[in-house]
Amino acid sequence: DIQMTQSPSSLSASVGDRVTITCRASQGISNFLAWFQQKPGKAPKSLIYGASSLQSGVPSKFSGSGSGTDFTLTINNLQPEDSATYFCQHYQTYPFSFGPGTKVDIK
Amino acid sequence: EVQLLESGGGLVQPGGSLRLSCAASGFSFSSSSMSWVRQTPGKGLEWVSSITGSGDNTYYADSVKGRFTISRDNSKNTLYVQMNSLRAEDTAIYYCAKLTSNWGQGTLVTVSS
Numbered sequence: 001d002i003q004m005t006q007s008p009s010s011l012s013a014s015v016g017d018r019v020t021i022t023c024r025a026s027q028g029i030s031n032f033l034a035w036f037q038q039k040p041g042k043a044p045k046s047l048i049y050g051a052s053s054l055q056s057g058v059p060s061k062f063s064g065s066g067s068g069t070d071f072t073l074t075i076n077n078l079q080p081e082d083s084a085t086y087f088c089q090h091y092q093t094y095p096f097s098f099g100p101g102t103k104v105d106i107k
Numbered sequence: 108e109v110q111l112l113e114s115g116g117g118l119v120q121p122g123g124s125l126r127l128s129c130a131a132s133g134f135s136f137s138s139s140s141m142s143w144v145r146q147t148p149g150k151g152l153e154w155v156s157s158i159t160g161s162g163d164n165t166y167y168a169d170s171v172k173g174r175f176t177i178s179r180d181n182s183k184n185t186l187y188v189q190m191n192s193l194r195a196e197d198t199a200i201y202y203c204a205k206l207t208s209n210w211g212q213g214t215l216v217t218v219s220s
Contacts, residue, residue, distance in 0.1 A: 034207040036152075042212075044152065049207040087152055091206060094166040096142075096154040 002026050002090055006099035014107045017078045021102045023071040023088035032092035035064055035073045038101075039084045047086075048073065080106050109133040109209040116201065116214030123193050123218070129186040129203030129211055137161075137181040142206045143188050145199035146213075153199075156188060157206070171197075193218045 003026040013019050023033065031051035036044040046055045048064035051071055061076045075082055083106050088099040115127040127143070142157040156177040157166045165177050176189040186203055193216075200213040 043202055043210045045210070046208050055208065089152070089154075089206075094157065095168050096157070096206070098144075098152040098154065100151050 001095055002029060002092065002097055004088055004090055004097050004099040006086075006088060006102050008102060009100065010103040010105070012105045012107050013078050015078060015080065019075040019078055019082075019104060021073045021075075021086055021088075021104075023066075023073070023099050025069045025071075025090055025092075028068045029090045029092035031067050032090055033064070033066065033071050034089045034091065035062075036087045036089065037082075037084045038087065044087065075104070078104075078106065082106075109205070111203045111205070111209055111211035113201065113203045113211045113214040116216045118217045118219065119193055120220050121194060121218055124189070124191045125193065125216060127188045127190070127201055127203075127214060127216070131184045131186065131203075131205075134205070134209075136179075136184040139205050141179065141186045142204045143175075143177060143186075144202045144204050144206075144210075145197075145216075146202070147199045155201070158186070190216070195219065 005024045007022045033051040035048040038044040047058050047062050052064045063074045085101045085103045087101045110132045112130045119125050138160045140159050143155040146152050158177045162179050174192045178187045198218045202213045203211040
């Protein structure tokens, strides 16, 4: 089974900062990688699929990159509403799995 | 607008059964693979099961294999999961998802005596 890791587990950044979250797969998954944002008490919201394709309606301040085993999610111009936990997920083959999450706080 | 609405959660005793439903609208349900994902309060996300659009192929996490059964009724645009032999560790919020795009709001399943 493919294991997903994320770093850092949490971060604190200032309004206007650029934030980068890393996701690593235990084996190559091509570009079968999605990113989700989850706010407290809410369902996860899809941000990115195919490693770099922006989900419809998601602001362009979010971007994804990577292929194979190493991926990144970048958030530009961080705003208070971006405070959330971010998860990556592979869907290359069953069983699918999620990363443990990265909690982003605003300083 | 895509909508996924789960129902059927609740309190059940260990060893008991529960069936969750997910009513879908706003997209071509019969053409879409669908999944159940769960999240333990305060913990991470765990993929539980998926089913292809036709319903011909199903997939399960090892943790639920042999106990949970995913199914769908494309005439009713509804996804199901039958959960048997429930354990305390199955306690979680269960989400219906068109993975990588849309998720429901979730339904809480609590397994406790």
